[in-house]
Amino acid sequence: MAGEIYRKPITLALMATVAILVGSIVTMAYPMLRADMHPKLETLRPFTPLQLAGRDIYQREGCVGCHTQTIRPLASEVARYGDYSKAGEFAYDHPFLWGSKRTGPDLAREGGLRPDGWHYQHYANPQQMAAKSNMPSYGWLKGRPLDPVEVAAHLNALGMVHPELKADPAAVKAALAGKDELDALVAYTQQLGHAVQRRQGGSANLDLENPLARDTQAIVAGKKLFTENCAACHGDEAQGTDGVAPSLIDDVFLGAKGDLPDGAYFAMIDGGSDAKPIAGRTGDPGGGMDAYGKTGQLKKDEIWSIIAWLRNQKGHEAAEGHDMPEAEKKP
Ligand code: HEC
């Protein structure tokens, strides 16, 4: 009889245990041993000693308490941060630093989004780069030495699972020579998301004309938008800042001499560094310019307003008899 078993508690317990064990092995243990459960993107590069040292600092300082490192497949996240996170990106992450608290932005695609110089300044003084930031300062990491013995031990421990990470102490020592904890943290930050192309850059249409070129109100609005979004890197008057971002009022564009038309400015502000190459120019291989239009941070006419102001800065418009708007004349 089927009901019989329920009157034999010991037999029932034993059979239930066996059933659960078999279930666990089939659904958990067996897949765990299969290689296809541990995907690794072909583009994924192992941590260098400096990057791994930076990762240790990231863990030690509890950055995970304010930042996630995983982009969910939701339209809003993909629009803001780029392609959603793939399992194969995290093969070398032991443990994962996905996190669940987003006081600050997600960092899964942070690498290449901003120049190194920006990160040094931001870690030293977050409020200088983002006025309302509540991120603490990590400037004190500067000058603090790294321990090559510890980093080599960490690499070799990971090497038990990933032989390509194994490193001999002399090589690690050489790789860390002259570097401090802040260098390591920046190196780690700049490799985040390297295995996945952050965004699809659009193609530049150099024939686009600025519909707001002569619109005085747009020029004033453009100045304000520039101050809020761009000045931290490009300088208050778009004159550029040392080691962070180029001047936007000179005749160099993406590292090559010769200014480009408004369409190139639009493509760069819309699609960021990933929109390159523009007119064959490739600029800084490390990138560093966000896709303000593609990510929805700026609307089309806001981008054109900024370009209108930039052109005004350059004095092109003035040369054609176009006066500076009133608000601009005030000191
Ligand atoms: C108290 C919460 C908090 C802590 C702790 C914190 N951050 Fe942040 N972080 C923020 C906020 C808020 C922002 C957005 C404003 C800004 O750029 O400063 C931010 C921005 C950033 C950015 C720039 C992201 C971008 O693209 O705009 C990076 C990189 C970053 N944090 C890294 C770190 C690292 C590394 C640590 C640990 C050493 C850390 N943060 C600790 C809150 C935090």
Ligand code: HEC
């Ligand atoms: C995080 C720092 C940062 C911010 C903020 C930033 N940029 Fe950039 N920008 C860069 C860097 C770095 C480059 C060089 C990129 C390259 O070579 O790939 C660049 C390049 C450019 C270029 C190409 C021109 C040239 O001379 O190379 C334009 C145009 C531009 N930025 C406009 C803007 C505008 C407009 C804003 C504000 C909406 C802005 N940027 C905000 C860092 C920044």
